[in-house]
Amino acid sequence: MAVLVTGGAGFLGHHLVKLLLDEGKEVIVFDNLWTGSAKNVRYFEKHPSFTFKHCDIRERLPDVGHIEQIYHLACPASPDRFEESPVEILETCFQGTKNIFDLGVKRGARVLIASTSETYGDPLTSPQSEQYRGNVNCFGPRSCYDEGKRIAESLAYAYHHKHGLQVRIARIFNAYGPQMQLHDGRAVPNFIASAMEGQSIVVYGDGNATRCFQYASDCVEGLHRLMNSDHDSPVNIGSDVEMPIGLIADMVARVVAEKMGQANCVDVTFLPQREDDPTQRQPDIGLAKRVLGWAPKVELEEGLDRTVDWFLAEKGMASGSRRAVGGAITPVRL
Numbered sequence: 001m002a003v004l005v006t007g008g009a010g011f012l013g014h015h016l017v018k019l020l021l022d023e024g025k026e027v028i029v030f031d032n033l034w035t036g037s038a039k040n041v042r043y044f045e046k047h048p049s050f051t052f053k054h055c056d057i058r059e060r061l062p063d064v065g066h067i068e069q070i071y072h073l074a075c076p077a078s079p080d081r082f083e084e085s086p087v088e089i090l091e092t093c094f095q096g097t098k099n100i101f102d103l104g105v106k107r108g109a110r111v112l113i114a115s116t117s118e119t120y121g122d123p124l125t126s127p128q129s130e131q132y133r134g135n136v137n138c139f140g141p142r143s144c145y146d147e148g149k150r151i152a153e154s155l156a157y158a159y160h161h162k163h164g165l166q167v168r169i170a171r172i173f174n175a176y177g178p179q180m181q182l183h184d185g186r187a188v189p190n191f192i193a194s195a196m197e198g199q200s201i202v203v204y205g206d207g208n209a210t211r212c213f214q215y216a217s218d219c220v221e222g223l224h225r226l227m228n229s230d231h232d233s234p235v236n237i238g239s240d241v242e243m244p245i246g247l248i249a250d251m252v253a254r255v256v257a258e259k260m261g262q263a264n265c266v267d268v269t270f271l272p273q274r275e276d277d278p279t280q281r282q283p284d285i286g287l288a289k290r291v292l293g294w295a296p297k298v299e300l301e302e303g304l305d306r307t308v309d310w311f312l313a314e315k316g317m318a319s320g321s322r323r324a325v326g327g328a329i330t331p332v333r334l
């Protein structure tokens with residue numbers, strides 16, 4: 001079976017491509033390497049079932065033969081990019097998604113889109129179930145992504161009803177893991193980068209904003225199960241273990257210091273909260289458990305351990321033996 005992955009050179013794309021190749025699929029990747037990496041592509045280039053097409057999904061798409069499924073992941077996902085390239089992100093979410101849906105109709109392929117917890121905006125209720133309609137600011141620094149992903153979901157609904165396209169919608173909550181860019185801008189790689197470089201970790205706000213981080217392999221397993229399920233309404237894919245960001249910063253500082261054999265952790269600096277940054281986020285994953293038989297397996301401690309090992313290896317800084325670490329850890333209230 002041939003499967004197309006848009007954004008397959010990105011962080012989640014990499015893990016998904018690996019899973020699909022491992023199960024014997026023919027995989028074609030579309031990526032313009034905007035936020036994805038050539039290194040992620042090189043990793044697979046010798047695989048006989050892998051094809052890479054360097055292209056921008058906002059433009060005319062390259063020809064592909066028979067494909068049965070499309071995982072549509074292509075879009076920058078770091079809030080830093082939202083501020084740099086809002087127009088391009090909106091174009092990707094609307095025109096890019098529309099081009100992919102047209103391809104899905106032409107080829108009779110099922111399309112799964114990577115939507116997001118950001119469709120709930122700064123939620124007024126917690127945990128967020130798929131029925132919650134969200135609290136999104138349509139005129140702010142995050143709106144290109146939040147509204148972009150909401151229009152992508154609307155397009156999925158429209159194509160399903162007008163053209164009979166088979167759609168699957170995954171609302172992904174805060175994924176992290178190996179293959180992220182060190183300077184991606186999201187919390188986990190930022191915290192690891194600062195700790196590895198011996199710099200203070202920057203936390204926006206008072207450290208009490210919460211997130212639930214899910215490890216990459218859990219996330220792509222959820223996407224894969226959703227694609228192969230009968231469920232055509234949105235499904236939350238995330239961990240439901242909620243933690244304050246300040247505590248995650250402390251955990252990262254400690255893991256990096258232990259692995260680098262340092263006696264003290266880097267400290268944490270608090271800067272003002274960013275505009276429209278959600279203060280509380282936790283998915284209700286009851287639906288994913290029921291209809292997909294899926295729940296995340298990798299605990300945060302284990303996932304951070306593996307992720308830090310990967311970043312250290314990438315930088316040629318082999319992980320040292322772990323030792324107890326002292327130093328100032330900023331206490332955080334939940």
Ligand SMILES: O=C(O)[C@H]1O[C@H](OP(=O)(O)OP(=O)(O)OC[C@H]2O[C@@H](n3ccc(=O)[nH]c3=O)[C@H](O)[C@@H]2O)[C@H](O)[C@@H](O)[C@@H]1O
Binds near residue numbers: 116174175191205209
């Ligand atoms: O995965 C999701 O559910 C969505 O949320 C993410 O947005 P956000 O939750 O803000 O992700 P991060 O940038 O990792 O930030 C998490 C929290 O850490 C804080 N943060 C981030 C980076 C940093 O250096 N310091 C810091 O305190 C942020 O202000 C925020 O409160 C991104 O928008 C998307 O990748 C994704 O669709």
